[in-house]
Amino acid sequence: MTDSNEVISAFLDDETFEPEALGEALADPAGRELLIDLIVLRHVVQSADSVPARAVTHRKWPLKKPLRAALAAASLILAIAAGYVVGGRRTGAEMPETPMATRVIQPTTSWAVKPTASVVAP
Amino acid sequence: MALNQALSALPPLDRDVFLMREAAGLGYAEIAGACDLTPDAVRSRVHRTRLQLRSQLAAPIATLRTVPIRRSGIPEEGSHHD
Numbered sequence: 697m698t699d700s701n702e703v704i705s706a707f708l709d710d711e712t713f714e715p716e717a718l719g720e721a722l723a724d725p726a727g728r729e730l731l732i733d734l735i736v737l738r739h740v741v742q743s744a745d746s747v748p749a750r751a752v753t754h755r756k757w758p759l760k761k762p763l764r765a766a767l768a769a770a771s772l773i774l775a776i777a778a779g780y781v782v783g784g785r786r787t788g789a790e791m792p793e794t795p796m797a798t799r800v801i802q803p804t805t806s807w808a809v810k811p812t813a814s815v816v817a818p
Numbered sequence: 819m820a821l822n823q824a825l826s827a828l829p830p831l832d833r834d835v836f837l838m839r840e841a842a843g844l845g846y847a848e849i850a851g852a853c854d855l856t857p858d859a860v861r862s863r864v865h866r867t868r869l870q871l872r873s874q875l876a877a878p879i880a881t882l883r884t885v886p887i888r889r890s891g892i893p894e895e896g897s898h899h900d
Contacts, residue, residue, distance in 0.1 A: 736887065737868060740875065744821050
């Protein structure tokens with residue numbers, strides 16, 4: 697048999713409820729007391745340090761993994777694009793000039809073009 | 819400590835359903851999928867467990883009725899009760 701005050705729990709949990717049923721439940725002083733007590737009970741649970749609440753929160757992660765992967769991929773693409781932009785701006789006039797030569801080497805051999813060997817017809 | 823004792827006295831499924839709802843913030847449909855129950859069954863179990871804990875924790879609940887709290891039950895920073 698369904699408890700007529702179940703609608704108060706559903707209202708507290710932001711679940712679907714029948715407004716008329718909630719009105720009837722809250723019209724009873726016991727129903728109003730129950731609403732307050734259930735809010736306080738929730739506060740007790742969420743304030744307790746030893747309640748292993750976060751042990752079940754991992755069930756939410758499968759819903760967030762695609763979003764995290766998408767954000768990671770977008771960040772990587774943005775970083776690569778930023779690298780191209782910054783690298784392109786560094787070419788051209790901003791490149792340092794070739795430094796002046798500090799040592800000149802004079803060749804000791806006089807290079808000359810030697811005639812190539814050829815076969816002379818008798 | 820009173821809360822832990824009260825939670826320990828609950829049937830395992832009722833305790834899991836209650837904590838999924840109150841501590842983890844899951845909806846009835848999510849809990850139903852996780853525990854192989856219907857949403858209506860989750861609703862009944864959550865409500866029944868709340869009534870049981872309400873009777874077992876009557877003293878701390880009566881004490882906290884005089885303290886400002888949020889409807890969500892999320893405590894203010896720095897306030898912890900055990």
